[in-house]
Amino acid sequence: MRHARALLAVFLVLLFLFALFIEHPFSTHFSYYYDILINIGINIILAVSLNLVNGYTGQFSLGHAGFMAVGAYAAGSWSTHLGPSIINLLAGSSGILTPLLQPLGIQLAVGDNVSLLISTLFGGLLAALAGLAVGIPSLRLRGDYLAIVTLGFGEIIRTLILNIDFLGAARGMSVTGTYTNVFWTFGFAAVAIYVVLGLVNSTYGRGFLTVRDDEVAAEAMGINTTKYKVIAFVVGAFFAGTAGSLYAQFTGYVTPEGFNFFKSVDVVVMVILGGMGSTAGVVVAAILLTILPELLRTLAHTDFVPALQTSLESVIKIHLPPLQGLLENRLILYSLLLIILMLTRPQGLFGDLAGSRKRVAPPASK
Amino acid sequence: MSSLLKVDRCTIRFGGLTAVSNLDMTIGSRELVGLIGPNGAGKTTVFNMITGVYQPTEGSIFLNDERLNGLKPFNITARGIARTFQNIRLFVSLTVFDNVRAAFNLHLKNGPIHALTRGGKFKREESDIEEQALDLLKIFNLERFRDVMCKNLPYGDQRRLEIVRALATKPRLLLLDEPAAGMNPTEKSALMTLIEFIQEKFDISVLLVEHDMRVVMGICKRIYVLDYGLTIAEGAPEEIRRDPKVIQAYLGE
Numbered sequence: 226m227r228h229a230r231a232l233l234a235v236f237l238v239l240l241f242l243f244a245l246f247i248e249h250p251f252s253t254h255f256s257y258y259y260d261i262l263i264n265i266g267i268n269i270i271l272a273v274s275l276n277l278v279n280g281y282t283g284q285f286s287l288g289h290a291g292f293m294a295v296g297a298y299a300a301g302s303w304s305t306h307l308g309p310s311i312i313n314l315l316a317g318s319s320g321i322l323t324p325l326l327q328p329l330g331i332q333l334a335v336g337d338n339v340s341l342l343i344s345t346l347f348g349g350l351l352a353a354l355a356g357l358a359v360g361i362p363s364l365r366l367r368g369d370y371l372a373i374v375t376l377g378f379g380e381i382i383r384t385l386i387l388n389i390d391f392l393g394a395a396r397g398m399s400v401t402g403t404y405t406n407v408f409w410t411f412g413f414a415a416v417a418i419y420v421v422l423g424l425v426n427s428t429y430g431r432g433f434l435t436v437r438d439d440e441v442a443a444e445a446m447g448i449n450t451t452k453y454k455v456i457a458f459v460v461g462a463f464f465a466g467t468a469g470s471l472y473a474q475f476t477g478y479v480t481p482e483g484f485n486f487f488k489s490v491d492v493v494v495m496v497i498l499g500g501m502g503s504t505a506g507v508v509v510a511a512i513l514l515t516i517l518p519e520l521l522r523t524l525a526h527t528d529f530v531p532a533l534q535t536s537l538e539s540v541i542k543i544h545l546p547p548l549q550g551l552l553e554n555r556l557i558l559y560s561l562l563l564i565i566l567m568l569t570r571p572q573g574l575f576g577d578l579a580g581s582r583k584r585v586a587p588p589a590s591k
Numbered sequence: 592m593s594s595l596l597k598v599d600r601c602t603i604r605f606g607g608l609t610a611v612s613n614l615d616m617t618i619g620s621r622e623l624v625g626l627i628g629p630n631g632a633g634k635t636t637v638f639n640m641i642t643g644v645y646q647p648t649e650g651s652i653f654l655n656d657e658r659l660n661g662l663k664p665f666n667i668t669a670r671g672i673a674r675t676f677q678n679i680r681l682f683v684s685l686t687v688f689d690n691v692r693a694a695f696n697l698h699l700k701n702g703p704i705h706a707l708t709r710g711g712k713f714k715r716e717e718s719d720i721e722e723q724a725l726d727l728l729k730i731f732n733l734e735r736f737r738d739v740m741c742k743n744l745p746y747g748d749q750r751r752l753e754i755v756r757a758l759a760t761k762p763r764l765l766l767l768d769e770p771a772a773g774m775n776p777t778e779k780s781a782l783m784t785l786i787e788f789i790q791e792k793f794d795i796s797v798l799l800v801e802h803d804m805r806v807v808m809g810i811c812k813r814i815y816v817l818d819y820g821l822t823i824a825e826g827a828p829e830e831i832r833r834d835p836k837v838i839q840a841y842l843g844e
Binding site: 447 | 642644663668669674676685689692694696697699705706707709713720760
């Protein structure tokens with residue numbers, strides 16, 4: 226943690242330079258990988274922020290897609306409707322500031338990056354508010370009960386959007402201003418990682434871990450467990466909101482179905498697979514689980530698979546069901562891989578629930 | 592002697608069951624008081640009542656004349672009452688050192704924003720806490736386990752660590768819930784010395800719930816005896832030992 230801030234700064238600068246290069250040479254072939262890259266960044270933000278709630282604080286939330294939806298739709302409406310109307314209100318033909326600005330020859334315009342930043346923060350803040358609203362009443366519940374409440378919340382958000390015509394209802398919403406790029410996506414991912422690690426690695430943040438370990442003991446040590454749960458929830462919701470915002474401003478189009486229960490489960494899987502309460506593990510899991518389905522898709526269409534099938538069948542002299550078909554149903558394979566991973570490493574890739582921090586063997590004798 | 596804790600005619604009912612009835616109890620400053628009674632007498636309920644886990648159905652509890660009724664457990668700890676648990680409740684995923692450091696959370700001046708900006712004030716407080724936690728571990732000879740996961744500690748050390756953690760909240764009154772449970776005679780003797788040492792070194796009052804008569808009679812200046820939620824006796828160890836009601840409660844008719 227000592228050099229974390231310096232590292233963060235260096236990372237952001239490198240990212241910025243990288244973004245300058247990668248943004249412009251845009252070919253159709255390239256944009257598929259670019260897509261995956263952005264999705265990795267978004268998934269890192271989602272998984273790292275959910276890990277604060279599910280991993281470090283031990284509250285099982287299934288509503289992350291709901292907060293993501295709030296962020297996505299908030300950012301979408303900001304960049305499509307609210308932002309332009311505010312500019313118009315201030316500096317339009319009959320704007321408030323127009324009489325002041327016009328004589329000076331100043332045109333009020335918002336650059337792409339500023340627009341993205343404002344709408345992303347707006348999305349994050351609205352999601353954080355939603356997190357506060359859900360968190361305060363429901364965090365008295367524990368375990369399975371909390372999971373059900375957060376699941377219900379996610380569905381409520383989705384159904385609400387489905388019925389709000391302003392947000393496009395079932396038609397989905399087109400978002401103008403698709404300015405999300407590598408810099409902002411991974412910039413926000415880096416900030417999310419920094420915030421979660423920074424919080425957890427302090428005396429203040431050790432409160433989150435004590436809530437996970439033993440709420441009764443934590444209260445007896447003077448720790449306000451409800452406050453900690455709400456903070457974890459709000460911070461988690463904020464970053465889920467920014468992830469949703471970045472997503473909306475990348476695809477340019479969002480539907481309520483994109484934020485259903487299964488999206489929440491996807492993120493939960495990343496957290497569990499990475500190891501609850503291990504930020505490094507969760508980042509790796511987010512990268513792996515974003516790449517893996519795409520990798521399987523590519524694999525199914527190589528010549529290698531039919532060739533493998535023919536040689537296999539000639540050796541064992543039995544006709545196998547078409548392997549290519551199996552691979553094309555990549556989600557089956559994907560699920561199978563998850564099952565195998567969980568059976569062999571139930572504590573997650575990097576995790577061991579009992580602390581991803583250093584472990585030292587006890588001294589032999591007194 | 593001024594009274595630190597005053598329990599004023601407190602009753603706790605769970606539905607039809609009266610777990611504690613009309614309890615009067617005072618603990619002076621720097622006093623070492625025992626609370627005994629057969630299984631199910633309501634001793635742990637009294638603890639839970641004083642620490643705010645349960646609210647008394649009737650009656651009031653005062654700490655230095657401040658009424659504690661209605662306060663949450665963490666508020667009560669902040670006012671100076673710390674406790675240990677009958678079944679050890681350490682923070683199992685944390686190291687020994689972090690268990691103690693976590694208990695400093697209570698008096699923390701830095702908030703989440705400071706944890707992110709990591710300014711000088713934050714660093715000073717963190718290193719200050721580190722030092723104090725280490726000092727505490729040293730006093731109890733646990734510093735060699737500093738980076739060990741607390742669940743890997745030997746049983747007796749886990750019990751001691753729980754006491755250290757409670758002391759880290761800087762209490763004025765320490766409640767110990769059966770600290771001698773599961774200990775052998777040698778460990779019990781060591782525990783008795785330890786409790787007396789704590790009382791003197793940290794200049795605090797101690798309320799001790801214990802089954803082991805030798806421990807209670809050996810170190811407590813005053814003892815309360817509970818049976819079926821009723822206070823059946825109160826006094827110095829010698830009086831309690833001879834009290835016919837106590838003998839009857841423990842040994843039967």
